[in-house]
Amino acid sequence: MSYYMDISVNTNRDNTVWFAMRVTYRREFRVKKILDEAGIENYLPVHETLRVRNHRKVRETVPVVRGLIFVRTSQTVLQEIKSGLPFLQYIINKRTGDKIIVPDAQMSRFIAVTGTGNDRLLYFGGGELNLSKGTHVRVTGGEFEGYEGVFLKVKGARDRRVVIEIEGVIAVALATISPELIEVIE
Numbered sequence: 001m002s003y004y005m006d007i008s009v010n011t012n013r014d015n016t017v018w019f020a021m022r023v024t025y026r027r028e029f030r031v032k033k034i035l036d037e038a039g040i041e042n043y044l045p046v047h048e049t050l051r052v053r054n055h056r057k058v059r060e061t062v063p064v065v066r067g068l069i070f071v072r073t074s075q076t077v078l079q080e081i082k083s084g085l086p087f088l089q090y091i092i093n094k095r096t097g098d099k100i101i102v103p104d105a106q107m108s109r110f111i112a113v114t115g116t117g118n119d120r121l122l123y124f125g126g127g128e129l130n131l132s133k134g135t136h137v138r139v140t141g142g143e144f145e146g147y148e149g150v151f152l153k154v155k156g157a158r159d160r161r162v163v164i165e166i167e168g169v170i171a172v173a174l175a176t177i178s179p180e181l182i183e184v185i186e
Contacts, residue, residue, distance in 0.1 A: 015074045015075070016041075016072055016073055016074050017072065017073075017074075017075075017101045017102075017104075018043075018070050018071070018072045018101065018102040018103075018104065018107045019070065019071045019072075019073070019078060019090065019099060019100070019101060019102075020068070020070055020090075020091040020100040020101075020102055020166065020168075020169045021068075021069050021070065021071050021088055021089065021090060021091060022067050022068065022088075022089045022090070022091050023067050023068070023069055023087060023088055023089075024067065024087040024089065025087060026066060026067070027087050028044055028063045028066070028067065028068070028069055029044070031069055031085065031087070031088055032044045032069060034085065035069075035071060035081070038081070040071065040072075040073050040077070040081070041071070041072040041073065042069060042070060042071045042072065043069070043070040043072075043107070043111055044063060044068075044069050044070075045063065045064045045065065045068070045110075045114045045123075045170070046061050046062060046063055046064060047061070047062065047064050047117075047119065047121075048060070048061055048117075048119070049061075049062050064114065064123045064170075064172075065123060065125065065170055068091075068169070068170065069088075070102065070107065072107075091168075091169060093168055094168075100167075100168055100169055102166050102169070106166060107166070109147055109148075109164055110164060110166055110170075110172070112147075113144065113147060113164055113172055113174065114172055116143065118143070118174075118175055120175035120176070121172050121173065121174065121175060122154060122156050122157060122161070122172070122173040123170060123171070123172055123173075124154070124163075124170070124171040124172075124173070125170065125171075126166075126167070126168040126169045126170060126171070127168065128171065129152070129154060129163060129165070129171050131150045131152065131163060131165060131171070133152055134150035134151050134152030134163065135150065135151045135152070135184055136148070136149075136150055136151075136184070136185045137149065137150070137151040137162060137182045137183060137184055137185060138182070138183050138185050139162060139174075139177060139181055139182060140181050140182065140183050141181040142177060142178070142181050143175075144162070144174050144175075144177065145181075147162070147164060147174070148164075148185065149162040149163050149164040149165070149174070150162070150163045150165070151163075151182060154173045157173065157176070159176055161173040161174055161175075161176060161177070162174045162177055162182065
């Protein structure tokens with residue numbers, strides 16, 4: 001059965017939102033290709049890594065979190081796409097039972113940060129960090145100027161970092177930022 005289908009739906013910009021979606025069985029790039037060919041906006045956070053293949057080091061592009069992709073479209077269009085892609089599933093908020101929808105501003109910040117190619121970013125699954133222990137801050141200079149997040153100590157890092165989160169889905173800890181480039185937000 002071919003999952004490369006003709007998606008001839010109205011992809012206008014009315015009621016479009018970012019959906020956090022789960023892709024099963026490591027088919028992230030396959031789903032991205034299908035969505036791209038259909039003209040549907042999507043974002044797959046990836047990074048470069050070195051792997052050993054046949055006793056040689058090879059640089060590969062891999063998803064930062066397996067099985068995660070963001071799709072920006074309307075509920076109607078997404079439902080039609082899902083009917084032809086059984087391995088594309090909604091991520092559901094466990095407390096409310098609702099589909100996770102990411103606000104545009106939050107998604108823009110997330111794309112800007114993860115798209116920098118910075119190899120010192122740390123990624124965490126949803127709920128892995130307790131952000132209530134941190135301080136809400138804004139970065140005032142450097143590569144991440146203007147971004148807001150929570151300043152706290154994260155595992156895997158020697159010092160405190162600014163963390164940007166998409167609640168319940170993923171969090172990214174920025175590279176080490178000098179304390180004089182951070183202002184506390186009340």
